[in-house]
Amino acid sequence: MSKDTLVQVEHISRYYGPNAAVSQVSFELQRGEVLGFLGPNGAGKSTAMQMITGNLAPSAGRVRICGIDLLDQPRAAKAEIGYLPEQPPLYRDFTVDEYLIFCARINGIARNKIKAAVQRAKERCGLTEVSRRLINNLSKGFQQRVGIAQAIIHSPAVVVLDEPTVGLDPIQIREIRRLIRELGNDHGVILSTHILPEVQMTCDHVQIINKGKLVFSDRIENLNQRMQSVSLLLGLRQPPESSELGAIDGVKSVEILEDRHFRIFHDSENSPAEGIVEQAVKNGWGLFELSPERKTLEQIFVDITSNETTVEEDAA
């Protein structure tokens, strides 16, 4: 274990009755890394997050935060974690300031540093203007930000965010993503989400969890590779026979869709887009649409799970 390994998760499982919500999940998080936890609803993301943050004891396995075992020394380990659960844990009849001061206190920040810590957290999350307002009266987006401020107030080594951008408007989502990237510079961040672009934009490392099992764990570049399109969506005003399309170099097969659209399948390395455009112009097909189709998260799941690649424990 290197000095900058912030989180070490070893074979954690959690059972609810006979159902395994999470089974045999292992990974590591280094300093300066943003780890994306992807998965469809009910995949076990939140359960995994709760175990990492000590809200739920694993049925088996162990979690170490900065080398400290979370079960043996919960107090020391928890001091290094900031956690934003799915639903921000807010005291709604407090003002933002009161709430953050309380959070600073229970996280053991020395009395003379509380003011500065609160100020810094507010600045980072853009809350300075709402300091004196009741949390209950804030919009969902601001409440979410208060939740994030709470998680980073004691500058923990590890920040765990469970679906931090749910219910925010696009501008706020962008701001939060920027903040996550920023946090990733000097903390380790674990981010759970089911939104694929979010992971692509913010994370260095991706893990996909499905039905409680870790099915994919790799750097973001490799995920992008997997996501590379293998099909084009083509729209023609005067469409030719599909066999003519199939003859174009690089085209593997053609699927005819309704409304003069075609789906062209090709190899991932070799896109026939250029050839199609050339032919379309030459023969006057009336090209009005040509776009690469990106895979959705769902398709990647199908891909990954059908390739039966259950990731070995220390793929990280």
Add this chain to the structure above:
Amino acid sequence: MKMTLHIMRRELRAMFLSPLAWTILAVVQFILAYLFLSQLSEFIRFQPQLRAMQQAIGVTDIVVTPMYGSASFILMLVVPLITMRVISEERRNKSMTLLFSAPISMTEIVMGKYLGVVAFLLIMIGMISIMPLSLMLAGPIDTGLFLSTLLGIILLVASFAAVGVYFSSLTVQPTVAAIGTFGVLLLLWIIDWAGARVADPNATGLLTYLSMLRHFESLAKGVFNSSDVAYYLLFIGSFLTLSVRRLDADRLQH
């Protein structure tokens, strides 16, 4: 320890942010003031006769202790309303995660919440006690009896609060917590009524011992018996331990 105080302060503050606390303070004060005044006028009416008696009983016996007796009964009704939300509401709002993720032990969380409730109840008892203390402007009161009664009511109410915190840790519905607490308190209050009718003297002794009221009554007579104090402390300790274990069970596998 410091964490316990932080949680206690928050708890107390949260209580005063809701109209419930203020309403309870006002209603309890009003009812007890009414009882106090009617008791006092009774005393003034009988004062000439009392003066003629050999072993005169004073104002403390006639006005002060009965008022605390009524207070004990009213507080049995009121404490469940104060304690019902301490843990259940945080569960419901999912804000418990904040405390669970912070470097605090379960014991500190429970103690903080419990002491917050007790601090509120002490404020209430303090406000009630202004009335008997005001009698000192007119003449002396029996300080020993007064202090022992005061200790009795504080211990009694602190025990109520411990039961309330435990029931609040069992459920996410504050009302369920309140009803459960009230049921247990009432049962422990009247448990010796049945005791009096049981022929077996051992059983009677046990049921009488369990009754919360009995232990308060002796303190309210000015009899300071360490076994009464021990009863309350054990009672509080047991219910707080149960609450800590209940919260721990949230985390652990079951």
